[in-house]
Amino acid sequence: MITYEEAMAKLQQDGQEHVLAYYDELDEAGKQHLLKQIEELDFSVLALADPKVRRKTTAARGKITPLTAMELPEIEENKEHFKATGLEAIRAGKVGAVLLAGGMGTRLGSDNPKCMYDIGITHPVYIMQRLIENTLDVVREADGHMIPFFIMTSKKNDAVTREFLKEHDYFGYDPSFVYFFEQEMAPACDYNGRVYMEEKDTIATSPNGNGGWFTSMNRAGLVDTCHELGIEYLNCFAVDNVLQRIADPVFVGAMIEKKCACASKVVRKVSPDEKVGAMCLEDGKPSIIEYYDMTPELKEEKNGKGDPAYNFGVILNYLFSEKDLEKIMNEKLTVHVVEKKIPYLDPFGNHIKPESPNGYKFEQLILDMIHEMDSCLPFEVDRKREFAPIKNRTGVDSVESARELCKGCGISL
Numbered sequence: 001m002i003t004y005e006e007a008m009a010k011l012q013q014d015g016q017e018h019v020l021a022y023y024d025e026l027d028e029a030g031k032q033h034l035l036k037q038i039e040e041l042d043f044s045v046l047a048l049a050d051p052k053v054r055r056k057t058t059a060a061r062g063k064i065t066p067l068t069a070m071e072l073p074e075i076e077e078n079k080e081h082f083k084a085t086g087l088e089a090i091r092a093g094k095v096g097a098v099l100l101a102g103g104m105g106t107r108l109g110s111d112n113p114k115c116m117y118d119i120g121i122t123h124p125v126y127i128m129q130r131l132i133e134n135t136l137d138v139v140r141e142a143d144g145h146m147i148p149f150f151i152m153t154s155k156k157n158d159a160v161t162r163e164f165l166k167e168h169d170y171f172g173y174d175p176s177f178v179y180f181f182e183q184e185m186a187p188a189c190d191y192n193g194r195v196y197m198e199e200k201d202t203i204a205t206s207p208n209g210n211g212g213w214f215t216s217m218n219r220a221g222l223v224d225t226c227h228e229l230g231i232e233y234l235n236c237f238a239v240d241n242v243l244q245r246i247a248d249p250v251f252v253g254a255m256i257e258k259k260c261a262c263a264s265k266v267v268r269k270v271s272p273d274e275k276v277g278a279m280c281l282e283d284g285k286p287s288i289i290e291y292y293d294m295t296p297e298l299k300e301e302k303n304g305k306g307d308p309a310y311n312f313g314v315i316l317n318y319l320f321s322e323k324d325l326e327k328i329m330n331e332k333l334t335v336h337v338v339e340k341k342i343p344y345l346d347p348f349g350n351h352i353k354p355e356s357p358n359g360y361k362f363e364q365l366i367l368d369m370i371h372e373m374d375s376c377l378p379f380e381v382d383r384k385r386e387f388a389p390i391k392n393r394t395g396v397d398s399v400e401s402a403r404e405l406c407k408g409c410g411i412s413l
Helices: 004-013 028-040 043-049 051-057 072-077 079-091 127-141 158-167 210-219 222-229 249-258 296-300 322-328 366-372 399-408
Strands: 095-100 149-153 178-182 185-187 197-199 205-207 233-238 262-268 278-282 285-289 312-321 336-340 359-363 376-380
Touching: 004 028, 004 043, 043 051, 043 185, 043 359, 072 079, 072 376, 079 095, 079 249, 095 210, 149 158, 149 210, 158 178, 178 210, 178 222, 185 359, 205 359, 210 222, 210 233, 210 366, 222 322, 233 249, 233 322, 249 262, 249 312, 249 376, 278 312, 285 366, 312 322, 312 366, 322 366
Parallel strands: 095 149, 095 233, 149 178, 262 376
Antiparallel strands: 185 205, 233 312, 262 312, 278 285, 336 359
């Protein structure tokens, strides 16, 4: 633990001395909590609050060209071969699963972690339950060989997520194969780069984005665990898609056979304007172009078959070579600056809950990890069978739409 003097010296480097303004009022536990936060946080990102600094550090997009996906007919033709290769890797203990579960269910009207949300109609069916049951389907295919299951939580939901899984007996998963780690946090600030205080002993922070998952695993000692277990491939996936196949042996086998550094499950877009990022090449390297960056020219471009050239959207289900992840672990990924509503403590000690954005949060994104890889295999899946994201309570990508898709797949709710 750093001392008060060391903490002040660190804060002075980035002009954040006000963080210690209430230090003398705190009890010993509060002092220790605040010093630990100061020690762990990287305040240098706050410089990005200045638009001039952002412009200097944000590289312009490179030349965007199409990246050919492996489409459903080709996958079906080679399915048994890919599946055999994937199952062999799973049985050998070479495949691990990484669930990104640091988020809360706020947009769904819940104060609990998102993974605890119940989508059931006649009986409880939790998001976490669906993900584990999907993984157990693969375990059964692999003759009972368990897949190491890493769960990334956040400071706000770690304890309750662990307790939830314990209370439900891990939904049938062997707990000795479940590993938890916390996502790293980033400070949140006002528009001038001054970090907000949430409490007198607590700096306002937010999770540092889904691009920090592997460095967070490493900090928790779990990359060493991967080495000890002999894991060579990590399937990283989002918490909100209740139909996705996890450690899918066909997907694993296809990436191994194609000798790619990573692979991405993709779905055929319903329209050029669908709000999903599309796989592409950027300056010859795999990349993802977000829907809001798609120019009219890119939307209209066709491939050799006459289909839209950027026709496959990512669903945040990626497979990485563990060795290739280690190669990029120390690379400085792009930091994305996002306007948000940030609750804070005002100079008079009042808690303020803003009704409109009042500052910035800082995130690294997994799409930037893809761009650091030498090669990527876009792997098409049937969206009716594998894409049921839950982002809203009603409407598009909602609890309602996910329920209908689950019913279509014969899942009892």
